[in-house]
Amino acid sequence: MSLLDRHRAVVPDWLALYYREPVEIVRGEGRHVWDAEGRRYLDFFGGILTTMTAHALPEVTKAVGEQAGRIIHSSTLYLNRPMVELAERIAALSGIPDARVFFTTSGTEANDTALLLATAYRRTNQVLAMRNSYHGRSFSTVSITGNHAWSPTSLSPLQTLYVHGGVRTRGPYAQLSDDRFVQACVADLEDLLGHTREVAALIAEPVQGVGGFTSPPDGLYAAFREVLNRHGILWISDEVQTGWGRTGDHFWGWQAHDAAGPPDLLTFAKGIGNGMSVGGVVGSAAVMNCLDANSISTFGGSPITMAAGLANLGFLLENDLQGNARRVGGLLIERLRAAAAKVPAVREVRGRGLMIGVELVRPGTDEADHQAASAVLEAAREAGLLIGKGGGHNTSVLRIAPPLTLTVAEAEEGAVLFERALRSL
Incomplete structure (x- = not known):
């Protein structure tokens, strides 16, 4: 029996899992995590904004x-x-x-x-x-x-x-x-x-x-x-x-x-x-x-x-991680806005620091599109990027909140992976 089958057998149905094929994360370091199959991901969600500084931070x-x-x-x-x-x-x-x-x-x-x-x-x-x-x-x-x-x-x-x-x-x-x-x-x-x-x-x-x-x-x-x-x-x-x-x-x-x-x-x-x-x-x-x-x-x-x-x-x-959130977050949101400008389904890219939301709608309308958000979530995972999802209108907002030690190079990499996922729409 797979771990997913065992999970479903003992855990309530309302406990949500991401992805059609849920990921078992077994290791983390810095801004990256690895799944049970050994695949590495750039983590742009940090366990729902909880891994604030870095995975396996030596001081902690x-x-x-x-x-x-x-x-x-x-x-x-x-x-x-x-x-x-x-x-x-x-x-x-x-x-x-x-x-x-x-x-x-x-x-x-x-x-x-x-x-x-x-x-x-x-x-x-x-x-x-x-x-x-x-x-x-x-x-x-x-x-x-x-x-x-x-x-x-x-x-x-x-x-x-x-x-x-x-x-x-x-x-x-x-x-x-x-x-x-x-x-x-x-x-x-x-x-x-x-x-x-x-x-x-x-x-x-x-x-x-x-x-x-x-x-x-x-x-x-x-x-x-x-x-x-x-x-x-x-x-x-x-x-x-x-x-x-x-x-x-x-x-x-x-x-x-x-x-x-x-x-x-x-x-x-x-x-x-x-x-x-x-x-x-x-x-x-x-x-x-x-x-x-x-x-x-x-x-x-x-x-x-x-x-x-x-x-x-x-x-x-x-280490002035607030300052890093301001500097690297400012760069990241501009990169995401540039990527989103080419995608009609993106209604808005908003945020502060390393707390960024990308809202998706049916093109030409203000109607929230949770199916598009789910599709981008899946595509980002396939590209090697973990992001979140939320929003008051049918969870149509992609949530991006990496650890606050995110580097400029990692922000650039994540923006490229996110743009690739958006273009999959």
């Missing part, structure tokens, strides 16, 4: 090995030096005054925790979220996910209201200028708040990840924040995909809306562990300390994952 593997040789696990019931040290670094980097940090094992759990904190602090279960958003797969986070393809149930512990603004080039405000787009979205928010009771928080991704790497004009969340502050509503910035310098211009996605100041709560995960299970929430002490019941985390903040996070974050900062 050494830190993990050394920590595993001392102790792997103890839980948060005991003092944990690596956890405290990483919390100190993240608190300082967050920009949030008097910050506290709680570690989880995933972005889903991080957002779940942020929702718990916000609703407890504000004493209401009403939450604002963005249309086309994605925040995780738990019972509470699917209920604030504004992308129906990733929200399998309408049952919810929260009452969620959705706001315009996460998608710039689709929807009723798409034809407006940036300034008028922001004004219209703020007016929508004001109108919504005029018809509802107390709201706990607005949760928003500065760049929507699963939604297809869409983002509003810079300054939208600053304008939103003025409204939220008048109502005492918290702002949760979901930085699970946008954090740690991936967008190039900023370390955090919220900083593109800098006039707003830091969010009340910031959630993170994915890249910080470079493949290890690390997520978390950082927020002001007033909000983070609001729970009036005991809590622990069995696996959040484990010594081995914290050691990986410390080594990975240190490498990222010491």
